[in-house]
Amino acid sequence: MGKTKVAILGGGSGGLELACGLARHEDLAVTLIDRVGAHLWKPRLHEFAAGTVDTNLTEISFYVLASLRGFHFEQGEVMAIDRARRHVVLKRFEDARSEAVAPERFVAYDRCVVALGGVTADFGTPGVREHAYRLDGRADADAFRTTFVALMIGARETRRPARIVIVGSGATGTELAANLRQAEQAFFEEGRGERDRLLSITILEAAPEIMPGSDDKLRRSVLERLQALDIDVVTNAKVAAVEDGGVRTGSGAIYPAEATMWAAGLVGLPVLKELADFEIDGKGRIVVDPWLRTTVDPLVHALGDAASLTPDGAERPLPPTAQVASQQAAYLARSLPRAIAGGDAAPFRYRNKGQLISFGQAGAVGILGGTRKDDFLIHGQFAKAAYSALARDHQWTVLGPVRGSMAILADIMMPAKGPALKLHG
Template sequence: MVDTGFGTRETPGARLLVVGGGIAGLEIATVLGRRWRGRAGAPTVTLLDRDAAHVWKPMLHTIAAGTRDIAMQQTTYVAQAREAGFVYQPGALNGLDRKRRVVQVAPLHAEDGRLLVPARELPYELLVLAVGSQANDFGTPGVAEHCHAIDSRLQADAFSREVRLRMLQCVAMGQPLSIAIVGGGATGVELAAELVQLTETAEAYGARGLAERITITLLEAGPRLLAAFPRDISAATQQRLQTLGVRVRTGTQVRAARAEGLELADGSLLAATLQVWAAGVKGPAVLAGLDGLETSRSQQLLVTPSLQTTRDDAIYALGDCARLTLPGQERPLPPTAQVAHQQARHLARHLPGVLAAGRPVPPFRFRDFGALVALADYDAFGSLGRFGFFDGGTVHGRLAQLSHAMLYRSHQARLHGFWRGGLLWLADRIQARVRPPIRLD
């Protein structure tokens, strides 16, 4: 018996290593960990992630705005590993040796710089890469230095703290606060609405005149917001944001980010106290040089319909970090939670056959159930997709808001089971009744 990390102790069988504890990675580790728990000679499932906890990525904008309590919405990997029967290893992917079949893990440091865990290697027989994505600055000067990102739990929490500090200055000193969000996709649109809700709720708690001093501007380089949605949803969303006081500027390109604001393509400067970059999608930088694996221009791993990487059949990639163009399609699948979940379910169903009998994974088939965008508690819009009884069309209002909430509750049920997921939902509703609706610390 050996201790392979945080979680269960197993007699080593085949080694399945999952890198990345996002929607796809955590669902695979949870499903297969439960399936093989306690079985003699069963494969060992290990999850590697640089963070300590998981937050459903479509919820990060609410964490960033402080309209959701991060402590209530996160799932710690250590606890999930114990409950589901997999092993959690803390650390970040730093490299890959495909010949030896080992993943190289970066050293782990404390916030004060102390070395906690030195660089190490983890072996695998099958490797699943689900390391997610990040915003793409397209080489725009100054973005890394002056713009916040909300691609991870820690980034969203850091932005939330900064927003509250700036609001304190705004109220106590009468200073204006201007927030500029670059990117008119779902993340940028939803963050803008959540910041409006944060402002209005803070005023209700005594921050008099706050709304008059805060300016929220949403910039989109393309001709309309939500380019992946139908045009009627784009138009309705823009109109609703503008009625909430958000300044929407489409067809506006950012040339550079500065400490004092954003330099636009026409040479003008949009002054901004806080800047958020939520435009574009690319894979993490580590994927670009991962022992010869093939990547796209946006640093996403190219995969076949079986979700195997094009140059190594023992390595699978899925979710935002993978680029898959299905047969007969012109565009690759979008980097959405819906795609990540369906791919995770597909691999969780077929990887046991690969390990046990060498059976191939059949081609992945995507079922488009549409897309949803929620404007805080104000409104929501959704497209119904084209599968089964769905045939396009749109929904909005309470029905769309309920549908958006159900996506998250379904994710919780997949991780924790139906009854425990239901208890978490109940706990969430109780907390909403007894605690302030925004973070006030």
């Protein structure tokens, strides 16, 4: 009997962890597919955008990881899943000049896992596509950082602060704002006081409070920290349009901006609807059962931001977080080999470990315990350590115990070299 072929579509927070977990099984032939050649852990995308990246291991080649961990990597853009023929269809591969270097390709599978992630939702708001940045991938972060650096150079020269408006006060918006404030320091001139700001940052939130859906204590603490960082927060500000030069709200208020970051909400990637005849929820994600199987095909699974799983008794699906993606990857790494061998597996159970928000060098704050009564707010070094632990867990799972420990040690020693900044390309 040949090996069972497992195709994992998307090497993000969940897909890559799953590939590393399954590659240990000698009776499985694991193929990981991603449209880009290097893995970037998405929860740190705002650091790439602001240039405050604090670890080299935030981005790592899939080709290197494939040979280290024992899976096959196929670079290409997933277009469809042919469920009848059991293969994944990859778009023809084009080089930088848009010339085809490889035709449409097919990757055969016995089991397939869709882990293609999500995309920022614009809710049909006019002007978002044309005038706003989003943080969906490395290219978005690079484009925003290039603009940010240019704005800082201009502000230093004209002595007029550049204005950045961030739409959405969730983790992406608040963490990006804090990291931009940190990166601003690199452009301060000798002898110039902190009060001569080069950057004015405004966060607009449509809801009456920031971070809708989050714990009250956490929200208050985040707001205090944003205010201490001189970041304006405007609530009840539903954006009607993003324009060249600013943002207009439903009430007619105008917030002038040299750059606008749209960080409001997440939906499934448009391609999810076209992959096959999957059941799709209201946010464009693939509906799965408690074993993370798609409702139309038990041989095709979905996880992370691409999947919609409403736990028993819950009113809404699990949120699109790395915490969910990672737990689902760990679950499938255990349950898939068992299911392939003909055994039974218990359904997936999500354990909410809480929520952490990092303000870069200005610290971190978080709530631990999730929905339990014993939730507690953490801050200071404890919160910073808990936030770093998320990234460390990911590094450990992806690199394995030996390389993972070495990478973690190297990262811990990094601050001795001074604050991390990557403001170039």
